[in-house]
Structure formats: C-alpha cells, structure tokens
Amino acid sequence: MNFEFLLYNVAEGIATITFNRPKALNALSPAVMEELDKAIALARDDDEVKVVILTGAGDKAYVAGADIKIMSEFTPLMAKKFSVRGQEVLFNLASLPKPVIACVNGFALGGGNEVAMACDFIYASDKARFGQPEINLGVIPGFGGTQRLARLVGKGLAKEICLTGGMISAQEAKEIGLVNKVFPHAELMAKTLETAKLMASKGVVALREIKQVIDEGLDTDLRNACLKEIDRFALCFTSEDQIEGMGAFLEKRSPSFKGKLA
Numbered sequence: 001m002n003f004e005f006l007l008y009n010v011a012e013g014i015a016t017i018t019f020n021r022p023k024a025l026n027a028l029s030p031a032v033m034e035e036l037d038k039a040i041a042l043a044r045d046d047d048e049v050k051v052v053i054l055t056g057a058g059d060k061a062y063v064a065g066a067d068i069k070i071m072s073e074f075t076p077l078m079a080k081k082f083s084v085r086g087q088e089v090l091f092n093l094a095s096l097p098k099p100v101i102a103c104v105n106g107f108a109l110g111g112g113n114e115v116a117m118a119c120d121f122i123y124a125s126d127k128a129r130f131g132q133p134e135i136n137l138g139v140i141p142g143f144g145g146t147q148r149l150a151r152l153v154g155k156g157l158a159k160e161i162c163l164t165g166g167m168i169s170a171q172e173a174k175e176i177g178l179v180n181k182v183f184p185h186a187e188l189m190a191k192t193l194e195t196a197k198l199m200a201s202k203g204v205v206a207l208r209e210i211k212q213v214i215d216e217g218l219d220t221d222l223r224n225a226c227l228k229e230i231d232r233f234a235l236c237f238t239s240e241d242q243i244e245g246m247g248a249f250l251e252k253r254s255p256s257f258k259g260k261l262a
C-alpha cells in the first residue's frame with residue numbers, strides 16, 4: 001500500500017512505520033491519522049510481522065503534535081471529531097496484538113507524545129524532547145495524553161507536565177518512567193532493531209498474551225488481573241510454541257517458534 005504521509009517497510013519480521021512530513025515536523029493531520037490506522041491494520045493482519053516500530057522521518061522530530069494550522073480552523077464539533085477519531089486510532093495502536101516500540105528520534109510533543117505513549121514502550125535518542133504543550137495553545141491534550149501520561153508517570157508529574165506545557169529531556173523522561181532507554185542519537189534505530197529482533201524471535205502467542213494481560217490487568221484489581229493471567233497461561237499450552245519451547249529446553253537446543261496454535 002502506498003502512503004502519502006507515512007513510510008511502511010517490513011523486513012525480518014519487523015514492520016517500521018515512519019511519520020514522513022519532516023517539513024512540518026511530522027505533525028498529525030486528520031489524513032495522517034487515517035493513514036496511521038491503515039498501517040496499524042496492515043501490520044496486524046500480516047503474519048510475517050511479529051513486531052512494529054514507530055519512528056519519525058528527518059533528524060529533528062518524532063512528531064511535533066497535532067497539526068496546529070489545521071486545528072486553528074476547527075469548530076468545537078470538528079475538534080470533537082478529531083479527538084474521537086484520534087483516540088480510536090491510538091486504541092487500535094495500543095491493542096495491536098504484537099509488541100510496538102516507539103523509537104523517538106526527536107520532538108515528541110502533544111499528539112506525538114500521545115502516539116509514543118500508546119506504544120508498548122519508548123526508546124529515545126539523547127536529542128529527543130517530550131512534552132504536552134497544548135496549554136500554550138489554550139487547549140488540552142486530545143489524544144489521551146492526560147490519561148496515559150498520568151498512568152505512566154503518576155498524577156503529580158503528569159499534571160506538572162500538562163499544566164506548565166514545558167519540555168523535558170530524554171534523560172528526564174527516563175528518570176520518571178516515560179522512556180525505557182536513551183541512546184546516542186546515531187545508535188537509536190540500531191538499538192531499537194536489536195530489541196525488536198529479539199522479541200521477533202519469540203513465539204507470537206506468548207508475545208501477544210503477555211502484552212494483552214499486562215494491559216488488561218492494569219485496568220482491573222490485582223486479584224482479577226491475576227485470574228486473567230491464569231487463563232492466558234493455560235491458553236499458551238494450546239500453542240505449538242509451548243511444545244517447541246519446552247521441548248527445545250529439554251533437548252538442550254535453541255527453540256524455533258512458529259507461532260501456531262497446536
């Protein structure tokens with residue numbers, strides 16, 4: 001599929017989706033969000049894809065937020081539609097049954113930080129900057145930023161970031177738990193691919209079950225969350241991957257996962 005605002009590439013079991021509007025610092029227009037949704041569906045439906053990476057084109061930005069030029073013409077109804085659709089797309093991203101790494105190569109502001117937070121975890125360049133600057137425009141985050149940020153870093157820090165509209169460095173973002181790892185800018189993609197390849201070598205059933213049970217469990221109390229784990233643990237025993245994984249251990253060889261249910 002050809003995209004106007006994204007690059008989509010699959011190699012070695014990894015789909016890389018690149019926001020590709022570098023002149024506008026990869027800002028998110030409604031059209032970009034529609035293409036993102038299509039790319040998410042492509043990655044979801046392609047059995048060759050085991051892991052997804054989301055990054056930004058150019059040296060400066062991952063995504064510098066929703067497109068301010070377009071939003072400046074919005075009526076309240078258009079703003080609502082944009083927010084509803086943006087949130088829907090980011091829920092589709094968050095619930096993709098494959099691991100997704102945000103490879104943040106520069107500014108991740110507003111909608112950009114919101115896209116990154118809808119991924120499973122964030123790797124960042126030491127040049128990356130994070131923030132929710134919507135308050136500087138007289139509005140609030142609209143793609144789930146107030147909620148995902150508070151869940152990731154806690155209420156006080158989320159409020160400070162959203163209420164001040166300031167930016168934080170990649171290192172600060174790591175210290176507060178927004179970012180998993182920070183790498184020298186030139187090494188970011190190689191390091192991200194290294195982790196993506198490691199995950200792609202695992203069984204797809206267990207990859208999916210771990211992702212989903214952590215996400216669903218965090219939305220419920222501990223006892224019910226652990227009940228979900230019981231079901232998903234048992235479900236793994238219907239997969240060829242379990243037979244292969246345990247068999248390989250006992251035969252003292254490396255497993256070769258095919259990702260099928262037995």
Ligand code: CAA
Nearest residue numbers: 023024025027064065066067068109110111133141142143
């Ligand atoms: N929307 C549209 N265009 C944008 C943009 C955005 N969010 N961010 C940057 N651009 C454009 C600029 O207008 C500029 O275009 P021109 O060359 O045509 O003038 C180009 O990208 C380069 O940007 P700058 O010249 O501003 O670059 P800089 O290095 O001086 O500053 C920056 C970089 C600090 C990221 C600055 O561009 C900036 O503050 N951008 C806006 C960030 C922002 O407020 N994001 C939140 C948007 S609201 C939102 O996202 C709502 C939501 O939750 C859904």
